[in-house]
Amino acid sequence: MSDSATLHYQGKDLVFPVITGTENESAMDISLLRKSTGLVTMDYGYQNTGSTRSKITFVDGANGILRYRGYNIEDLAANAMFPETAWLLIYGELPSADQLQKFRQMLTENALIHENLLNFFREMPPSAHPMGILSSIVNALGLFTPRFYDDENKAEAFNFTVANLISKVRTVAAFSYKASIGEPFVYPDAEKSYCANFLNMMFSSKAKPYNVDPLMVQALNTLLIVHADHEQNCSTSTVRMVGSSQASLYASVCAGICALWGPLHGGANQAALETLMQVQQSGMSVKTVMERAKDKNDPFKLSGFGHRVYKSYDPRAKVLKGLVHTFFNKGSLNDPLMEIASELEEAALKDDYFIERKLYPNVDFYSGILYHAMGIPTNMLTVMFAIGRLPGWIAHWKEMHDDPESKINRPRQIYTGHTERPWIKLADRV
Secondary structure (H helix, E strand, C coil): CCCCEEEEEEEEEEEEEECCCCCCCCEECCCCCCHCCCCCCCCCHHCCCCCCCCEEEECCCCCEEEEEEEEEEHHHHCCCHHHHHHHHHHCCCCCCCCHHHHHHHHHHHCCCHHHHHHHHHHHHCCCCCCCEEEEEEEEHHHHHHHHHCCCCCHHHHHHHHHHEEEEEEHHHHHHHHHHHHCCCCCCCCCCCCCHCCCCCHHCCCCCCCCCCCCCHHHHHHHHHHCCCCCCHHHHHHHHHHHHHCCCCCHHHHHHHHHHHHCCCCHHHHHHHHHHHHHHHHCCHHHHHHHHHHCCCCCCCCCCCCCCCCCCCCCCCHHHHHHHHHHHHHHCCCCCCHHHHHHHHHHHHCCCCHHHHHHCCCCCCHHHHHHHHHCCCCCCHHHHHHHHHHHHHHEHHHHHHHCCCCCCCCCCCCCCCCCCCCCCCHHHHHC
């Protein structure tokens, strides 16, 4: 493969280097294009633009591959715990036993949020969306943690911030839910694991203590791992862009949460679950669902199939499908939506329309079912996505700041508005 590419423009041949990654992905480096030619590239949605070099996550959509720091998602989902995966993403290697023990201790020590912030939950209207509450409080956390601005020991301050954010985000999420249903907050329990602690804060109450089911803990652990990172997606790119101005990690993550909130990004799992609920409530047959999904004139949309990146079976969906079936067979997940999902997938995998368009089930198809079976409310699904994605956001923020070649992000545009116009006095305007 050539290590350069030639562009012929205005009678001149301009040579640009070609960069090849460790997995043989190639990119033409056009960093000097504007300086050499005065041209910029036009690429709506940045579909063909590589914004950075990264060592964090590799995605091969054609072959259904997802790896964190070189480790296959299937291996991580089967063997790792979420705090372990978070460490891997952020610091680059799997933690030693001592590192993992200290990290878990830091997560335990930082689970509580400042009492002054509790007034925020109490004053918000019950109808407030949990994602809005989450983004607001994550931003406010930076005001309560001055150690982030400790320039004398940046490494120690960063490590503290990592544990502070990853630990507190589950507390904020659980408190948001409790506030929405008018129940007292359940404080973190130092004796419980990361996932067990979250489930207890969500569902326990004085009237009815929550019996933490180990299978539910396992399911939540797996869900958080498969959502932990996914390369330069919308929210991750947002975290990098905001962070490129040297905004704090708290502010950058807040921006990422807001980006994830959109229905075309993190809201997709909610759409997939609501589609299954619609099928159940309407009593539509699988045959009718498939026919309506293929009808261009029908507004019905079968969410949960197909992916912008994956043109084969989403590896995260494979992991979650196996988990769903395991729990279903054990009688731990007795949810009628599971049956509907299985029948729809079976029909889609045999249907020429879906096969030709490579419309396989994606991660949202099964994550919604699992969260629903665990009792997570529909409007909390995007929040769960954010809890899982947080280590990936932090990892990319750190990687960008550690890169000496990193610059403030400043995309270009092609202006298509009016050319210069003379000023019109107010009395003369029609």
